[in-house]
Amino acid sequence: xxxxxxxxxxxxxxxxxxxxxxxxxxxxxxxxxxxxxxxxxxxxxxxxxxxxxxxxxxxxxxxxxxxxxxxxxxxxxxxxxxxxxxxxxxxxxxxxxxxxxxxxxxxxxxxxxxxxxxxxxxxxxxxxxxxxxxxxxxxxxxxxxxxxxxxxxxxxxxxxxxxxxxxxxxxxxxxxxxxxxxxxxxxxxxxxxxxxxxxxxxxxxxxxxxxxxxxxxxxxxxxxxxxxxxxxxxxxxxxxxxxxxxxxxxxxxxxxxxxxxxxxxxxxxxxxxxxxxxxxxxxxxxxxxxxxxxxxxxxxxxxxxxxxxxxxxxxxxxxxxxxxxxxxxxxxxxxxxxxxxxxxxxxxxxxxxxxxxxxxxxxxxxxxxxxxxxxxxx
Amino acid sequence: xxxxxxxxxxxxxxxxxxxxxxxxxxxxxxxxxxxxxxxxxxxxxxxxxxxxxxxxxxxxxxxxxxxxxxxxxxxxxxxxxxxxxxxxxxxxxxxxxxxxxxxxxxxxxxxxxxxxxxxxxxxxxxxxxxxxxxxxxxxxxxxxxxxxxxxxxxxxxxxxxxxxxxxxxxxxxxxxxxxxxxxxxxxxxxxxxxxxxxxxxxxxxxxxxxxxxxxxxxxxxxxxxxxxxxxxxxxxxxxxxxxxxxxxxxxxxxxxxxxxxxxxxxxxxxxxxxxxxxxxxxxxxxxxxxxxxxxxxxxxxxxx
Numbered sequence: 134x135x136x137x138x139x140x141x142x143x144x145x146x147x148x149x150x151x152x153x154x155x156x157x158x159x160x161x162x163x164x165x166x167x168x169x170x171x172x173x174x175x176x177x178x179x180x181x182x183x184x185x186x187x188x189x190x191x192x193x194x195x196x197x198x199x200x201x202x203x204x205x206x207x208x209x210x211x212x213x214x215x216x217x218x219x220x221x222x223x224x225x226x227x228x229x230x231x232x233x234x235x236x237x238x239x240x241x242x243x244x245x246x247x248x249x250x251x252x253x254x255x256x257x258x259x260x261x262x263x264x265x266x267x268x269x270x271x272x273x274x275x276x277x278x279x280x281x282x283x284x285x286x287x288x289x290x291x292x293x294x295x296x297x298x299x300x301x302x303x304x305x306x307x308x309x310x311x312x313x314x315x316x317x318x319x320x321x322x323x324x325x326x327x328x329x330x331x332x333x334x335x336x337x338x339x340x341x342x343x344x345x346x347x348x349x350x351x352x353x354x355x356x357x358x359x360x361x362x363x364x365x366x367x368x369x370x371x372x373x374x375x376x377x378x379x380x381x382x383x384x385x386x387x388x389x390x391x392x393x394x395x396x397x398x399x400x401x402x403x404x405x406x407x408x409x410x411x412x413x414x415x416x417x418x419x420x421x422x423x424x425x426x427x428x429x430x431x432x433x434x435x436x437x438x439x440x441x442x443x444x445x446x447x448x449x450x451x452x453x454x455x456x457x458x459x460x461x462x463x464x465x466x467x468x469x470x471x472x473x474x475x476x477x478x479x480x481x482x483x484x485x486x487x488x489x490x491x492x493x494x495x496x497x498x499x500x501x502x503x504x505x506x507x508x509x510x511x
Numbered sequence: 512x513x514x515x516x517x518x519x520x521x522x523x524x525x526x527x528x529x530x531x532x533x534x535x536x537x538x539x540x541x542x543x544x545x546x547x548x549x550x551x552x553x554x555x556x557x558x559x560x561x562x563x564x565x566x567x568x569x570x571x572x573x574x575x576x577x578x579x580x581x582x583x584x585x586x587x588x589x590x591x592x593x594x595x596x597x598x599x600x601x602x603x604x605x606x607x608x609x610x611x612x613x614x615x616x617x618x619x620x621x622x623x624x625x626x627x628x629x630x631x632x633x634x635x636x637x638x639x640x641x642x643x644x645x646x647x648x649x650x651x652x653x654x655x656x657x658x659x660x661x662x663x664x665x666x667x668x669x670x671x672x673x674x675x676x677x678x679x680x681x682x683x684x685x686x687x688x689x690x691x692x693x694x695x696x697x698x699x700x701x702x703x704x705x706x707x708x709x710x711x712x713x714x715x716x717x718x719x720x721x722x723x724x725x726x727x728x729x730x731x732x733x734x735x736x737x738x739x740x741x742x743x744x745x746x747x748x749x750x751x752x753x754x755x756x757x758x759x760x761x762x763x764x765x766x767x768x769x770x771x772x773x774x775x776x777x778x779x780x781x782x783x784x785x786x787x788x789x790x791x792x793x794x795x796x797x798x799x800x801x802x803x804x805x806x807x808x809x810x811x812x813x814x815x
Contacts, residue, residue, distance in 0.1 A: 162630075162637045164736075297785045324785045330732060330739070333521035334777035335784050341514050341655055354639055361733055366517070367650060367657035386641055386734070 153191040153448040155180075155439055156214040156223040157432070159250070160202035160231075164354035167382040168227050171426030172249055173197055176224050178416055179436035190444055195436070196220055200231045202352075207231035208238055215242025221448045222246065224435040227428060228352070229253035229300035239264045245454045247435035250428040252376055252399070253303050257477040263454050266476035268438065268467065269431045270399030270483070273307050275376055278483040279348075279397045280311030282496075283373060287511060288346045291319050292339040292370070294359060295350035296327040304350025304375050312348075320344050329355060332362050339368065345510040346371040353378050357386040364390055371395065371510040379427040384491055391488040393501065393508055400467040401482050402495065403430040408466040427493075434465040513654035522774040523767070524662055524731055527669040530766025531724035532747025533754065534676060535717030537762040540751070541693040542713045545603055545614045549622035550721060551744020553598070557591035557722030558642075558735045559629050565643055580645040587726050588719040595718025596711045604710060622744070629737040639736040642729035665727050672723060673763060676716070680759060689713055693757070749795050755805025764806055769795070 157176045160169035180195045198214060200207035207226065214220050215238055223239070226232035227250035239246050240262040248256055248267040252275065257267050283291075291312060295301035301324070309319055320342045323335045336359070339347065347363065347370045349356055356378045363372070374396040384391040403409035403425070412433060416425055425433075438460065439453070446452035463470040470478050485496035489506070500506040532554060539547045564586040568579055602621055606614050630636045646661035680686040691699040692709050700706050724743070729735045750769045754761025772794050776787030798806075 164639060166637060326785045326788075329785075330742075331521075331525060331773075333524075334518065334774050334787070337514060337517045337521060337655075338778060340517075357639070358732065358734065365650075365657070365659060367652055382638070386639065388641075 526767035526770035551740030555740035558725030591722035
């Protein structure tokens with residue numbers, strides 16, 4: 134009798150797996166929501182694949198929270214996730230300003246998080262908190278590649294427009310540093326607010342300085358406005374962007390004006406990586422209404438890495454943090470992942486993009502690299 | 512020299528939009544002594560109505576830009592005029608006699624309702640929406656100055672509208688009634704002026720002007736978004752105040768003055784152009800302290 138009861142209990146326990154909740158936080162509304170929704174879908178896909186797969190100890194549930202790309206909303210959501218004890222870890226933030234603002238909150242609640250898109254270096258390097266990790270690279274690597282590339286293309290005179298958040302200021306700082314080292318010259322540097330509408334005054338000044346290229350450190354919404362107002366003022370400089378504009382919205386909003394815009398991003402495109410094709414296939418099968426966008430694969434990897442760690446350590450915040458500290462050469466669809474002592478993935482790859490015929494095309498595969506089309510301002 | 516022409520042109524475009532919004536504020540204040548804080552969001556609603564009509568018409572196969580533009584402008588102004596009149600009829604008039612603070616609060620909330628409704632109910636409303644370029648986009652380069660035909664048309668149309676409004680207020684029977692109500696409601700009533708009708712018409716007129724500013728904004732930037740009315744509303748209000756609230760010419764002057772301040776803040780001052788709004792609003796505060804009645808004080812001129 135006792136044996137039967139024990140067997141019964143055992144089988145019940147095996148059937149009803151414990152549910153483990155992890156949070157996803159990103160911009161789901163507002164000007165950057167396309168990237169946010171792509172990230173959410175990708176994290177959701179990771180959870181679904183994990184739950185459907187054999188041999189997992191736990192059943193996972195994704196708690197989706199909207200940070201609106203605003204620091205105050207971000208801190209609110211971080212507090213919500215942190216104070217909810219049933220949530221054991223988080224896949225957090227695309228916007229650097231928000232990721233920067235929530236670092237302290239996650240530390241206070243001891244919630245292990247993996248940043249899936251924000252590129253400001255200080256998010257991982259500005260403190261010694263063990264909770265914060267990041268699978269994507271920082272803007273330091275991105276701007277170094279950008280500056281070297283532009284110098285090699287023969288650009289010497291640059292104007293800079295950046296938003297005055299930590300994100301834009303960071304881009305400005307690193308690009309200025311690397312381009313000056315590469316022999317370039319910044320003829321004008323303009324800080325603008327992140328929701329500014331009219332750039333005609335700044336652009337008229339820039340036009341008078343006649344730079345060959347305009348470097349833009351900021352996100353899609355004002356990037357779109359600046360590019361379109363450049364055209365209205367007849368400013369024919371090459372538009373040189375950052376990872377903040379690598380998404381379909383930027384091209385969709387600009388139409389033919391997007392042609393020849395440059396941008397740089399950490400990691401390599403999913404379809405070029407082992408397992409990346411499978412990711413895109415599975416993503417397509419789910420019938421999401423938005424594409425994964427540039428940072429979807431990172432959100433997928435962050436969620437996947439968290440779940441694989443939880444399988445080993447159990448759903449306990451402190452143990453997960455200890456487990457993440459051990460991550461080394463983890464195979465993922467964005468390449469190998471190794472966290473340094475700041476929880477930063479040391480990714481070496483930066484990909485160069487150029488907008489061609491309404492798509493972001495790898496520079497190496499573009500007609501611009503082959504010479505059949507020419508960049509502007511040369 | 513040509514670069515200064517470019518700055519003046521940029522500033523004039525902004526100034527025209529601000530002036531159109533400010534005129535609305537000043538008209539409302541004139542007839543009812545109220546501040547209609549939903550004005551900026553009525554403008555955004557007008558711009559979105561224009562976009563929706565454009566989408567509908569292109570689906571139906573209307574291809575002529577001139578016809579499209581005409582229909583879009585008419586639809587936006589009519590929709591917004593009705594919306595403005597509705598705000599007056601259902602929110603402002605019933606509160607007549609209540610403390611002014613109540614009207615301010617109610618319209619402020621109405622603005623939030625409008626803004627959030629666009630965000631929630633317009634398809635994809637939380638994203639900036641692409642606004643079609645319906646005007647000819649050719650341009651003439653004069654040195655540093657890039658003169659765009661569409662900007663010239665917009666400026667001319669704005670000037671005609673403002674001049675028309677001014678003529679309407681000063682030269683017509685309707686204008687006479689509006690001015691009569693503005694000066695003394697009781698006397699105007701005893702003289703047989705239909706007070707309610709005049710108030711509704713004034714709100715419709717002011718809101719239609721805002722709709723034009725909204726469409727102008729869309730055509731100029733090729734982009735509109737649900738929160739566009741917020742800053743435009745605040746700037747329009749500030750412009751009406753510095754011009755002297757209740758004074759039509761003051762509002763126009765205030766609009767262009769504010770645009771000039773923003774341009775100077777971005778161009779001629781030694782700090783980052785991100786501070787241009789800080790500078791412009793700072794000057795407004797200083798002006799209010801020096802000239803509490805505005806640039807053209809009420810005492811020296813007749814209130815609209």
